[in-house]
Amino acid sequence: MDTLISELKPQIDQDFLPLGGTDYIELYVGNAKQAAHFYKTAFGFQNLAYAGPETGVKDRVSYVLVQNKIRLVLTTPLISDHPISEHIKKHGDGVKVMALMVNDAYDAFEQTSKRGAKPYLEPKTLTDEFGELKMSGIYTYGETIHMFIERQNYNGPFMPGFKKIENAYNPTSTGLLYIDHCVGNVGWGRMNDTVKWYEDVMGFKNILTFDDKQISTEYSALMSKVMSNGNGYVKFPINEPAVGKRKSQIEEYLDFYEGEGVQHIAIATNDIVKTVRELMARGVDFLRVPSNYYDDLFDRVGKIDEDIEPLRELGILVDRDNEGYLLQLFTKPLEDRPTLFIEIIQRKGAKSFGAGNFKALFEAIEREQELRGNL
Ligand code: FE2
Numbered sequence: 001m002d003t004l005i006s007e008l009k010p011q012i013d014q015d016f017l018p019l020g021g022t023d024y025i026e027l028y029v030g031n032a033k034q035a036a037h038f039y040k041t042a043f044g045f046q047n048l049a050y051a052g053p054e055t056g057v058k059d060r061v062s063y064v065l066v067q068n069k070i071r072l073v074l075t076t077p078l079i080s081d082h083p084i085s086e087h088i089k090k091h092g093d094g095v096k097v098m099a100l101m102v103n104d105a106y107d108a109f110e111q112t113s114k115r116g117a118k119p120y121l122e123p124k125t126l127t128d129e130f131g132e133l134k135m136s137g138i139y140t141y142g143e144t145i146h147m148f149i150e151r152q153n154y155n156g157p158f159m160p161g162f163k164k165i166e167n168a169y170n171p172t173s174t175g176l177l178y179i180d181h182c183v184g185n186v187g188w189g190r191m192n193d194t195v196k197w198y199e200d201v202m203g204f205k206n207i208l209t210f211d212d213k214q215i216s217t218e219y220s221a222l223m224s225k226v227m228s229n230g231n232g233y234v235k236f237p238i239n240e241p242a243v244g245k246r247k248s249q250i251e252e253y254l255d256f257y258e259g260e261g262v263q264h265i266a267i268a269t270n271d272i273v274k275t276v277r278e279l280m281a282r283g284v285d286f287l288r289v290p291s292n293y294y295d296d297l298f299d300r301v302g303k304i305d306e307d308i309e310p311l312r313e314l315g316i317l318v319d320r321d322n323e324g325y326l327l328q329l330f331t332k333p334l335e336d337r338p339t340l341f342i343e344i345i346q347r348k349g350a351k352s353f354g355a356g357n358f359k360a361l362f363e364a365i366e367r368e369q370e371l372r373g374n375l
Contacts (some may be wrong), residue, residue, distance in 0.1 A: 016111045017203050017231040020101035022179040022234065023149040024064070024071035028084050029093040029339075032076035036063040040060060042258040042282045043342075044174035045072060047167040049158035057161060060084060064158045070267065073097070073156070087143060092337040095262035097137070098182050099147035100234060108148035109136035115201045120145050130156030138201075140261030141186050141194055141238075146202075154186040174282070175275040180345050181235040181353070182225075185253045187260055191223055191240035198227040198236065203228075208352065211368075212242035215358045219366055220244035220251075220373065232331060237353060239263060249365045252374045256337040264330070266343035272327045273310045275344055280314065285332040287368070288315045289360040300356060301325055306349070319356040324349015330361065338372060 009340040029035040039045045046066035052061035059082055062075040075096075077084035087096065102108045106123040113119055121137035134150040149159075157164040186194045198204040215222050219298040221242035228235045241250035253263055265312075281285065294312045298304075301320040306327070311318065316329050327346045333341055354361075369375040 005355070008083070012303075015203060017108055017229070018103060018243070019229045019231070019234050021069075021101040022182075023147070023151070024073050024097070025095060025179065025182070026062075026073035026075060026099065026147075027093060028087050028095035029074050029076055029098045030088055032061050032063050032074040035074045035076075036065060038170065038198045039065055039072060040171050042284050043067070043176060043279065044171055044282075045070075046170050046173075046295075047165050049162035050165045051162045052244070054162060055163050060302070062162070064162060066177050067173055069124070070176060090258050091143070091261060092257065092339060093335045094340055095144065095182075095265070096140075097145045097147050098140075098236075098262070099149050102148045105134040105136045105148045105150040108150075109203065112138050112201050113202070116197075119242045121147065126160035128156060128160040130154055130160075133159045134179075135159075140197070141184050142257075144184070144261055152304060152331055160293045171282075174278040175269045175271055176267045177270065178268050180268045180343075180347070181237060182265050183237045183239060183263045185250050185257075185260060185263040186237045187254055188241060190260070191225060191238060194238050195225050195227060202227075203230065204228060204234075204236070206215075207235075208237075210355060210358070212244075216242070216244060217359060217362050217366060219246040220248035220362070222248050222250045224353075232351075246366075246375045247369070249362065249369060252369055252372075253339055255374070257339045262340060264341045264343050266328075266345050269344055269346050272316055272329070272344060272346040273306065273314065275346075276316060276329055277310075279331075286315060287330045287332060287361065287364045289364050290319065293317070293360050317354060317357040317361065319350065319352070319354040321350045321352040323351055326350040326352070326354060328354050328357065332368065337358065338369070338374070 045067045049064040049067040051057045060077045070185045098238045117138035123136035126133045131154040136368045137145050137147040170340040173209050204227040207228045210224040212221040221244040226237040239250050241248040301318045325348050331342045
């Protein structure tokens with residue numbers, strides 16, 4: 001038995017940053033109270049916890065929302081002279097933190113720092129009557145942060161400093177289950193450095209690459225590389241603009257976010273037809289591909305379990321890889337700046353990201369860019 005463990009040990013040691021998945025996503029927003037209402041009403045989140053003046057936090061307010069395994073934190077500053085105010089002034093509403101579950105937040109900080117990470121939050125231990133939570137944080141692209149959260153000895157609603165809140169308004173779930181992947185947009189020529197950073201600092205691997213020839217339309221182009229941690233629980237595709245006749249959607253994002261940042265959060269569902277129908281009924285706007293997309297759908301993706309009619313009606317996209325197929329659909333940007341949007345994804349074996357849909361999708365995005373005068 002001892003020999004077995006010692007034989008296994010070098011393999012286990014290879015993953016110097018074991019991750020249990022996404023702990024939470026935090027957005028800095030101009031008005032967290034109203035944003036919380038939007039994400040509850042439109043997407044079916046419910047209140048979980050709150051921090052603000054009533055809990056001893058004087059300079060900001062945070063609402064924590066939950067739906068199945070997804071925790072969304074919406075934070076707004078209460079004063080103008082505050083780093084969060086500066087963040088919102090520059091970027092608008094957007095993702096500040098992609099927090100990751102770890103078994104040891106102190107070690108995660110040490111491992112990544114010694115490999116070159118820029119520190120954001122030195123490891124610290126927070127305690128209250130529910131136990132002990134440890135956290136630390138490092139910068140990734142732009143002003144975006146990865147927080148490492150160790151919560152196995154904590155039983156409270158979210159973390160010390162937050163209190164549970166009950167709210168009479170609890171819209172039902174739309175079937176959103178967990179974060180599938182989070183995509184980052186980086187600047188011109190920044191792809192390779194960012195990929196190398198995830199490899200060197202976080203121990204991730206580049207599992208898929210799309211060059212600008214695979215992702216281009218008549219007008220614009222981009223490149224994409226997918227980074228994954230060892231167990232595949234955390235996947236971060238990275239996009240960089242490429243030269244085209246007109247402005248790429250990534251450039252439009254970089255212009256309006258005024259820097260690098262999170263482009264979209266992909267959320268998994270077990271029943272995309274039901275989820276998308278529900279989201280549309282609640283006012284969520286989705287990108288639409290032309291209806292001729294469905295004319296040769298079965299030629300492109302083969303046999304699928306779903307009826308084609310609801311897919312055509314709702315505009316849901318389908319793609320196949322060697323392992324199976326996936327269904328997906330993308331919202332329009334969730335803010336007035338054309339920056340962050342959400343992808344709804346249902347995987348039926350496929351582990352890829354819908355490359356077969358890129359062209360139809362990007363043409364749909366370009367029609368929106370054109371309307372904004374940004375193509
Ligand atoms: Fe995606």
